[in-house]
Amino acid sequence: MDKKRDELLKQNNEPEEEIVTEPVKKPGMRRGVLYALIGILAAVFLLSGIYLLGYFMEVGKAEGDYQELDGIYQNGWENIQPTQPSGNEDTPDTDPTQPQPQTVHPVLKPIYERNHDLVGWLEVDGVKISYPVMQSPGREDFYLDRDFYKQTNKSGCPYIPNSCDVFKPSDNLVIYGHYMKTGGMFRNLTSYDEKSYWEKHPTFTFQSLYEEPHTYQIFAVFKTCGTLRTGEGTPWGYPYHRMNDFATEEEFDQFIADIKGAAFTGKNAYQGASFYDTGITPKFGDKLICLSTCEYTVRNPDGDIDGRFVVVGVRID
Numbered sequence: 001m002d003k004k005r006d007e008l009l010k011q012n013n014e015p016e017e018e019i020v021t022e023p024v025k026k027p028g029m030r031r032g033v034l035y036a037l038i039g040i041l042a043a044v045f046l047l048s049g050i051y052l053l054g055y056f057m058e059v060g061k062a063e064g065d066y067q068e069l070d071g072i073y074q075n076g077w078e079n080i081q082p083t084q085p086s087g088n089e090d091t092p093d094t095d096p097t098q099p100q101p102q103t104v105h106p107v108l109k110p111i112y113e114r115n116h117d118l119v120g121w122l123e124v125d126g127v128k129i130s131y132p133v134m135q136s137p138g139r140e141d142f143y144l145d146r147d148f149y150k151q152t153n154k155s156g157c158p159y160i161p162n163s164c165d166v167f168k169p170s171d172n173l174v175i176y177g178h179y180m181k182t183g184g185m186f187r188n189l190t191s192y193d194e195k196s197y198w199e200k201h202p203t204f205t206f207q208s209l210y211e212e213p214h215t216y217q218i219f220a221v222f223k224t225c226g227t228l229r230t231g232e233g234t235p236w237g238y239p240y241h242r243m244n245d246f247a248t249e250e251e252f253d254q255f256i257a258d259i260k261g262a263a264f265t266g267k268n269a270y271q272g273a274s275f276y277d278t279g280i281t282p283k284f285g286d287k288l289i290c291l292s293t294c295e296y297t298v299r300n301p302d303g304d305i306d307g308r309f310v311v312v313g314v315r316i317d
Contacts, residue, residue: 062147062155063184069111069148070130073121076107102167102210112209115148119166120208122158122175124291126201127188133175133206134159135166144176154178155185163244166208170244171252172288175206179294179309186293192221192311195276202278204313206289216289216313219280220259224272226308227300236301238263238270240290240310249284256282259312271298272307282314289313 104112111132112118120133134157136142143159146152158177164170177186191197198218207213225237240259246252254262260281261274282288291311298307 062153063182065148066131066184069132072110073107073130073132076110080106104209105207105211108207108209115150117143117150118209119160120206121213122204122206122291123213124189124201124204126197127191129177129186129189129204131158131177131185135162135164137162155180158185161241163242165244167210169208169287171246171286172240172244172255172290173206174241174244174290174292176292179296186291189291189293189311190295190309192218193275193309195278198276198278203316204291204311214287214315215317217280217316218311218313219278219282220256220274220312221276221310222259222261222264222272222274222312223295223298223307223309224264224270225298225300226294226306230301235268236271237306237308238272240312241292246284252282252284259310280314287315289315 108118108121111121115132115134117134117136118132119135121131122133123130132148134143134148136159140162141159142150143157145154145156147155148157156178158175160166160173160175164173166173177189179185179190180187192201198221202218203215204218205213205215222238224240228235228237228239230236238258240255243255246255257263259274260277263270264272264274289312291313293309295307295309296305298305300306
């Protein structure tokens, strides 16, 4: 009897199993998280929309301004009247040993009056490029992110670096222009990656401030990297934009060979490639222009896209 009672007491004193229950998630908590995510996504979408709207408005304004300037330029050629000496006017006394002041070309004068940084006008008919070309002494790359009217704008304006002398002129002028995804500026210049396109549109014109337009024959099209050296100092991108004047015929000939493909072959080649051989080889003393824009297949030593697409012409008139 006592033994049976002890067993019952022992059973009664054993601890009961602990019952663990999961906290009940309230439906309101799930909705709150969902609404927060929706709010974040909506804010991101709204900000992105505002940015894109501002971008396209900014770029659209610049394109409208450039169309207006192009209209002034084209109308100037339609309205210009060649002056013929009558033989009756008085000839002013001048000293032929002294440099005479240069006169802005009448077609460019109304555009120059709007901005005295104007140094010329570029036309590439095949790719619908017709733009003023600027140079800002003392402010290198000023027009990289400013329009013709010096207002901040992602379109920028085609410009020549200060290392080039437009009016001497330098042996090799460089004109930079943005690759605009909207189709403006130098975006369509990359059409020259196909030889068939070059065969249909082999020339362009550039008119400096004081001269008639000159015609340039395209003789080389290449791409390279905008980053000139690796972190260790190894040459990487071909420095075409730094080669503006040539002291010797050998220097000039090497530059021509380089941009026609020699720079991108061999053991110590620069990054890039020449697209095709035009069969045209300029001679020492010829004047060149490099039209340069961004290119999206060449990468720098860090793996970032940093390419340049370059169309090079030689003056033929």
